[in-house]
Amino acid sequence: MANTPADAWKSKIVQYRKKCQSILQLSNSVRYAGVINAYGRTLTGIVRSDVKPLLKSEQVKNEFFIISTLMTLRRDTVSAIGKLDYVLLQHLKVSIIIFQKDDLTYYVSIDRTEKNIDKIISSIKKTI
Structure with missing residues (x-):
């Protein structure tokens, strides 16, 4: 029996969720890991269970819209300056790391107290 488009979509979301879970396991400093599409819509996202979110729901929507717009507009410069x-x-309370893969954006928030952010970035690249 062939998978329907809905089944294929659910399978993709499960894959993204597993990647987010893997990112959260990289360090106790990782507060949030999520995947957003080109329109700023959250496809999946996980907040560490012992962490209180810093942003309200509407603020999160606005943040993701801004980030997705930035990432979409940057695609035009790839041929000139590279991928x-x-x-x-860097914010006072958290660091936000954003990765783009295909048409998706991985959004990861990390406590500002983390001193080994380069190692986390390297590990995230391998995970996604």
């Missing part, structure tokens, strides 16, 4: 490796946003 994007990652984006690191």
Whole structure:
């Protein structure tokens, strides 16, 4: 029996969720790992169970919309400056690391107290 498009979609979401779980397991400093599409819609996302979210629901929607817009607009520059490796946003409380793979954006938030962020970035690249 052939998979329907809905079955294929569910399978993809499960794959993304497993990747997010793997990212959360890389370090106790990882607060959130999620995957968003080109329109800023969350396909899956996991907040570490012992972490209190810093953003409210509406703020998260706005954040993801801004990030997805940025990532979409950056695609036009790939031929001139090369493929994007990652984006690191340093805030006072958290660091946000953004990766793009195909048409998806991986959004990872890490406690600012983490000193070994380069190692986490390298591990995330291998995971996704």
